[in-house]
Amino acid sequence: MSDMAAWLLVWPVAIPLIGSALAIALWGRPNAQSAIGLIAITLQLVASLALLGHVWTNGPIAMSMGGWPAPFGIALAADTLGAGLTVAASAVALAILVYGLADTNIEQRRAGIIPLLLALMMGVAGAFLTADIFNLYVWFEVTLISSFGLMVLGGRREQLDGAVKYAFLNLLATTLLLIAIALLYGMTGTLSMADLSGKVANLPDDAPVETIALLFLVSLGMKSALFPLHFWLPAAYHTPLPTVSAIFAALLTKVGVYSLLRVFMIVFPDGGEIAREAMVWIAVATMIVGALGALAEADIRRVISYTVMSGVGVMVGGLAIGTELALIGTTFYIIHSIIVSAALFMAAGMVARAGGGTRIGDLAGLYKGAPFIAVAFLISGLSLAGVPPLAGFWPKVYLVQAGLQAGEYAIVAGVLASGFLTLILVGRIFALVFWREATDGARVTAADTASTSSANDSTLLKSALGALAALTFVIGVYSVPVVDMSSRAAAELLAPEAYIEAVFQSPAQTAAADTDSAEAPR
């Protein structure tokens, strides 16, 4: 592997960092910031595609920062899972940014949405690409602090209320993660995930591996909104701007699930029996509670918040089964969920524009004035429920098959039941909000408000939503690339030797010292 190739790892993290810094330097000039945001996210997408291409042909790569050889240095590393999720995240972020440029007004952009969004993308890419567990914590905090800023942008009463719960509970979760990392370091003396992989397996029998694994499950489970630690998500996700809700729903919980995959497949490939046992039931409970919670809500955005949680249950269900087939399902589902969660929150934001609110009972007949939103919502919603031939169908096929093979019938039942409940939810929203005749004259329909938003904005909003809805359709019909990628990712998770070897042989880049100190202050 050439040294140059390893630099591919740096760019998905460095580009948003540079973009964010430039955008902060141009504070108060929202148009320049918007241009920087678009360029930075596009470049991030290109860089992560290049990274995925390299990983696809050459296997996992790693790069040690500051010239310190592994396991002493902090390494960035990418396998198919990390690179693939970076691609998915930056692609969806691009759509969300386009949406956001039309959806936010000049005041909101002046308040700094672009630099915060770029900082968030830096944190997400960093979390996907780091090979060091303390560095993972740092990226979590980078993501968290930028999400705090995005959360309160606008400063409405409702937002502050949601932000209080979001901030306290997420901060608690990352502190618990730090405690777990500290205890793990105390036992093994290393922080490199590749090094931990071997050392945890060789610990003496009386080492509290189970306790630490459970602590990881609790802290990362809280970050990914697993039952019963999910309360912050439905309390907060419906309050910020639609753009912000979309990016939160698309990315934040997935970073938690990704970290669970990393920790339980690479750091504790064997240990953590109690945590794995618990994970089965936690996953099933998350699926069902999420779907039931959504059923009880009367506001579209809150319904979608609960379905995000239900989806997290499905992903963790695959991890709990732990076979190759199940991990294929989980990886595919993460990618599908990134796309669809963003699309649904975008659609909800457009419903609010067209219909003047998001309460299901207050809306009717939107199909007449806004057929585009209706169709895009229906496609995304059916994909979420797992209706063939949309993208959400295939990961569920893999998970159900894996569950039947492994004898984990509870997870099979959970996946099917939550899919069924989601179908009811989507059908109900579609029937009431879009399909029902608007009999009451007081109801605002899209035709009345169409004139208030400029045609240009509406094109941008539609193209962003349309792109994601089309993506979930295309992935469903032509699922081979994503299945291939998920299969490779699952195989690498089950046999992480190549990943570990890549980290230990990572070229020591002395020139990278500056980049490192800027990205990950230690």
Added chain:
Amino acid sequence: METILAILVGFLFAISVYLLLSGSLIRLILGVFVLGNATHLLIFVSGRLTRESPPLIDKGLKIAEVGIANPLPQALILTAIVISFSLFAFLLVLSRRAYRTLDTVDTDEMRIAEPEPDTQPMRGRDV
């Protein structure tokens, strides 16, 4: 020494859990603060304690002859302190804003984002 510090860490965790179980924002902030400091101390202890020997290796040697202090936990704590300090500052500002806007510091009364449901989801105003 490690035992004493371990007990102290446990004591601090107990205090922070007690504070975090409260419904008042002020106590929650203090709880998060104590929890952060307990965690920093935990990282410090998990790196093992060595007194009065700086982490320097004599010239020509690959490993130190005597037990030296472990510099890594100190670097980790430094990072963690910076992060928790900035997040703590954010929480303070957020809580103040929330108090001025919502006029309460009692989390049980913060129900604006999650109001008591007044309509059934199936039923609209006049269905």
